[in-house]
Amino acid sequence: MEVIITICLGFMLVFAIVAVMNKSLLKSAIALALVSIFLGVILYLLTAKWAAVFEVSVCSGLVTVISISAISLTHEEKEQLQKKYMDKRRMAMLPYLLILCGFLLVFIVLTAKIQLPYDQLAEPSTETLSEALWDNRQADVWGQIIILLTGAFAVVTLFKEA
Amino acid sequence: MRALQYVSMLFVIIPLTALIVCSLIKRSRQNAAFYLLSAFAAAQVGLALYGLMLFNSLNISEYSFGFHITQAVADVFTLKPASLVMLLCIGLVSFTSLLVAYKTMPANKKLSYLRLLSALIIGMNGIVLVNDLFTMYLFIEIIGISSFVLISTTKTEEGLESAFIYLVMSSLASIMLLTGLAFIFMRTGSLKFEYLIAINNTSAEVSQNALTYLSYILVISGLLIKTGAVPFHSWLPDAHQSADTSVSVLLSGIVIKAAGVYCLMRVTDIFGNLYAIRLSLAILGVITIAVGAMFALHQNHFKRILAYSSVSQMGYMLLGISAGGILGFIGTMLHIFNHAVFKSTLFTNAAALHEEVHTLDIDKLGGLQKQMPITATTSLIAFLSTAGIPPLSGFWSKLLIIIALWKANFIGFAAAALVLSIFTAAYFLRLQMNVFWGQTPEHLQSIKEVKGTIRFAEIMLTIITIAVGLGFPFILLFLEASGII
């Protein structure tokens, strides 16, 4: 289990770097989606099933859609935009920063002697879906629905009214 | 109590209805949706005021509710007087934004605007009503996504670029928030406000722990990004400048406060008013005031100046939060309201200028006082209020915040905050001098005063500014009568 999680984490990091570094925005977006998917896998392995589902649906699904739509809007000027970004090296520092952040986080986690809690996994929840979602996390459901709706609007807005 | 129940539910139902209507309505009928949404926004203002009165007469401090289908359902929303003030601001600013958008928004984008606005309102209403950190995070996300799209509706290169920056910063905030919440959840097993407050008070093992502190840092940093506090502010000016003015009104008037300041206030409270948190907020608050104002001094774009001004004003709210105590709380809430009003006024002025002169570059404007007397006067009053010139509203909230800071023994911060407000005066003087004062250039001689909804919005908001300023004694008396101070 630990091995799989570690591998997934490694893939996440790789794809995250790809997402940031890649010259093609489209490939970046896809890499980002992959990051989300691996995160979803990790969450699943940690028995946070609902979290995994949401992660895969919202982040890898929705965010990717929005990103891709945004990218396609800039499609015509892609060459120019890329040139601009590359020329000015505006993004040059970003990946290193992110890597630094990652290491910092790991460092903090390690120094704080925090262990990933996979050895004390919670018992599979006994509550039903409706109990879990509606009775206790009603507002979250509302929120999820609306996020999805907003995402839909965003796509419509950004695509259709171009 | 029953009335309160209906009122509180309406705060959720109204924007939901609006959202549904807007999603279903046809493009040809979009004006109807416009009117409907305006009516809803106005209704929210009325309801919020009514709610405040109800709270006063019922003499309770909070009211929890949920949409009960079965009895087992927990009360997922909590209404507090502070939430009502926020709801009031949300209604007011949305109303203003609608008034402005009526003129400024291109016809083909109106419908999307309306849809996103209703989503935004839901997000904001949700934030001020929730009683669970994770739910709060979700609503922050709603706000984030809808404002991202709202910013990029202009679809200019700058608009998209700034929207992209916003998205990146926003996702950084989400990451931090989520990580922080995860850590908290790990330690405590729940994200309910009541539970967290209780556990902070009882269990030292949970509250005094490196991981807990890390989570606090992450949550606060995330919210500070949303607030636009220096040095997390970089997305804010670009977003304000490139968005349509009606969107800027929303962003500056309420979004950064609902998603940022208000949440920070709640979170600080929940985290037990930790001295470290308060100190960080105070230090960042002073930095924010100073840096925001210093940036504003250098800008030439009307809206960009206002954006930096918002950054600067956020600093006062952060200070208010850091002061803690009832005075700091009231001061912050009042400042949120006041800032919502006068910043909306100023953005409305920007809209008026943009409508009439078609530029917002202050070097190209000048001496418009004669041509646009209402815009000039309203902007002047808003400016004075922002700069904290008594008896306008801005002064009182600042005063309360500073007194609270003083009482919290943050004397240096109080003094710095006071003295730094001279920068506010400075950049607004520059703005006034370049735009409304001075001599009118030839090409601006034929400019006319703006008409219609924008003018109405300007006048309405200015009256509120003056009324709150002059009526502050009544507010104080009201607060005392309801036993808050």
Place this chain on the structure above:
Amino acid sequence: MKEILMLAAICVPLLGAFLIPIFGKAITKLRNALALIFVLTALLCSILLLPYAVADNDAVIHIYLPLGLSIGFHADALAVFMAITSTLVSSVIVLYSFGYIKDYPNQNEYYLMICLFIGAMMGLVYSSNLILLYMFWEITSFCSWRLIGFYRDRTALIRANKAFITTVLGALIMLIGFIGIYAETGTFDLSVIKGYTLPSWIVAVILVGILTKSATFPLHNWLPDAGVAPSPVTSLLHAAVLVKIGLYAYVRLFVVELNIDKVFETIVPVIAAVSALLSAGAALKATDIKRVIAYSTISQIAFILLGLSCGVEVGLAGGLLYILAHSIAKGGLFLCAGIVEHALHTKDMSKMGGLIKTMPVTAISCLFCALSVMGIPPFGGFFAKFLVIDEIVSAGQITLGIIFIIGAIMTVLYLARMFSLVFLGEEKAKAHEGTKVMLASVIILAVLSLFMGILINLPTELVKMVGGLQ
């Protein structure tokens, strides 16, 4: 009755100001008349309040508010005295404006701001709460900002901004002190904290605000630059009202209501002395007529501060008398300068000369006022000067007394220089006498200056009662 009078004195100009633009759109004459009536009402009400104040039957309004933020007005003798002084000169200035300002745009705003300004001054002198005081203080800053920038040219605007920024910054720093007081005592209400001994840092901080407003070195720089304003405005700001606010606050806070450390009885006079001498020196070299008078104001204000701050009770009387005399005379000087400027379209004294032949009335009025400022009897300035220096010396500050005399000698020098450059000597430019209204105003002030000296018993009686002295 007395409460109503006091409220009328405050509210009529303060609220009436907002009626002015409404009327101004329709009938300009009515607007002008209204402006004058508002100011005169304030004057009249203040005069009517005098008997009450003198009989220790003060008008007091006190509305409770939480947090020690009460709304309080209190018309004691000092307040009434200041109110009468400022409105007296202000009324004349408003009258003068009828002639001076009539050809310029933005008159509605002008009269609005003037009335608001005077109303704020009224509010300031009568208020018995620090926050109210601060509020009116800022309103005057705001009005002066608009008024200095009246001509709307770039220089005027920048200078207006400078004046605003400087005075507001000073006021903000002062507010820190007020909040400090609040933190110590839990209230802003002066009547509650009367007799409280202030910590030194609070005094220092409040002093910054006071010195900024009353333009004392090194916080004076905005004042000479504000000479770009129309002359009635400069007169109002530099002579009659604005700079006196700082002095009033000094008296109100540090002399009458609260106690301060003895060390300030040395520090403040020293600052004042430096200010007096430096600005007098600058006045000697200035070539702009209004700059000369402005520097003279700084210098004279410093003298007043010297009198007020030397810690002797009678010094207060001298200082107050000085305030009255200086308001009248300096107001007159600025108005005369305004007439000259109006006629010649320049403020450069080197382009003037021999104007006494073409504008004799102005010249004589100017001379009267100048003599009063110099402190030469039978004009009012003499007794003021005499009493102030008397008090400085009787406080044992002989050195300051000598400095005062040196300053007074310099006053004679620069005013003599100004007068001879402008009105005497060879005629250099064609000029015409000002309009009748303008002349009437300066004559009123000149004659008042004269009578204040001859009939010195009236003002001294007044001042004596104000100070509660025997």
Place this chain on the structure above:
Amino acid sequence: MINALFDIISNNMLLIFILLPAFVGLIMLFIRKRFAIQLAVLLLSSIINLIAAYTLFASESFSYVIPFASFGLDIVLVSNELSSLFIMLVAAMFLFVCLYSAFYLKHKKQFSVFMLYMYISLAMLNGAILSDSLGIMLFFWEGLLCTLLGMLLINNTSKPKAAIKALVLSGTADLLLMLGIILTAYQAKTMLINEITPIKIQGFVPTLGFFCMLFGAIGKAGSMPFHSWIPEAANDATTPFLVSFPGALEKLAGFYLAVVVTTKLYDLRPHSTISNIVMTIGVLSLLFAVSMALIQKDMKRLLSYHAISQVGYMVLGIGSGLPIGIAGAVFHMLNNAVFKSCLYMCAGSIESQTSTTDLKKFSGVGKCMPITSICFTICGLAIAGVPPFCGFFSKELLFDAALESNIVFYIGALIGAFMTAVSFLKMGRAAFFGKLKLPEEKKISESEAGMLVPMIALSIICIIFGVFNTLPLDTLINKGLMFEKSFSGWPHSILLVVISLVVLCIAVLDHLYGSKKSGSALNAADHIHYAPVLKTIYSIAERGYFDLYNQMNALFNVFAKICVMFERAVSFTYDTIAVNAALLPGKVMRRYHNGSLGRYLFAALCGVVIIILIFIAVLV
């Protein structure tokens, strides 16, 4: 009814001295173009004033308090020996001066304004002399400055130099007096002269107070260093002004105060350092002015310098602190008022005919104007100190006092006397005797009777005061000063008389030598003027280096320059440094705010680090 009226008048008698002249002055302003009425009012009022003054002098001393203003500013009027004496002297001189002025200015436009100023000055003078309260005295005293300024400006606005100089110098003197008065009151704890017991001049404050008061007094009288406006005024101002102010009234006022200061307020010990300093001032004033007078070629200017030099004599006398010196000084003051105003009148008389007083432009008018020339001669002899004219006796008293103090002062005084004689010989001979020369070809005749009457009267007084010197010395001065010892009669030291006479003889010889050498009476003093060392000193003096006004201006100019620099520095601080300091951080930060996402994220990271650091700082 009449009794009641009489009571009121007698009760308010002292106030009348102030109010009546002021009232008459205002009346004069309204009577225009009717010389007869003007003259009648003028004479009547002056005579009433004189009679009233005499009554006062004859009556017992009394005081009168009018509650006026607070803070020790009640009007306290006192008629005692000294004040009533001076009131009377002022009244007498005023009568003469006014009469002369009236005729001089007859039918001229400035008549009424001039008279207004004259009368107001009289009111002020009377007030100053009568008031017992120092503050009120200062009020009247400084008030004279206004009339002085006004008179100097009449019809003379295009050449304001003298007026401004007078204003500044007298103003300075008066302000010093103000300081002096306040210091005095501070030490004595009272403002009332009568209540003050003479203060010992020891330590800083009393010395300062004494000198300030003395400067105020002699500044009004026109002593060095407050003198330089008088010669300037001789060029620009009207003659009646010179006659009345520098000639007579200001001297009286100034010396009244000087006497009060040295006898009543301060305890000026003979032979003390202070006394020596004062006498040095007197001698310097005397020598400087008289040597300047020596080289003048204009009658009025020459007389003006003499007006200054005679003050030097009086200061010498007062400063000695000896009764004989004080009596001599007062006597000399009286004499000086008489002969100096008469001399000015003569100059004015000539001016009215020749329209100039420049000796280079005219000469030898004696034959055409015999009475003027006789009056001039008498007064000239009196001022030169020739027996038996009045000047001789007063000067002998002063010489006596000077010798008793220090022989240096005596020598200085003798040199002064020598030069006085030389310059008057020069002027008298050049103006009246010798060949007739006029600026234009026109007939001149004697001036009109109205102007001559006061001249004749004053000349006669010159003789009477000399021959019957008991009258002024015993009846007037000793009564006023309350001295027991009589100084009247022939000087008691024959040696001094002989020395004085020898000096006069040398002066005559020198004049003869000079006029022979230069060929004309006018240039008789040239050999002194162009003597090796003196030449340099004279040229320095002519350039105004000894003029307090110039020195003050120079000093204050330097100070003002420093102030302006300071002021610029302050302005620079405000306009440039402060503004840039406020703008700079923004400018720097703006560079890093360029749209680079990386930087934005980095900034956010910094923020997080800041918060972490704060947490660590607080918690650890």
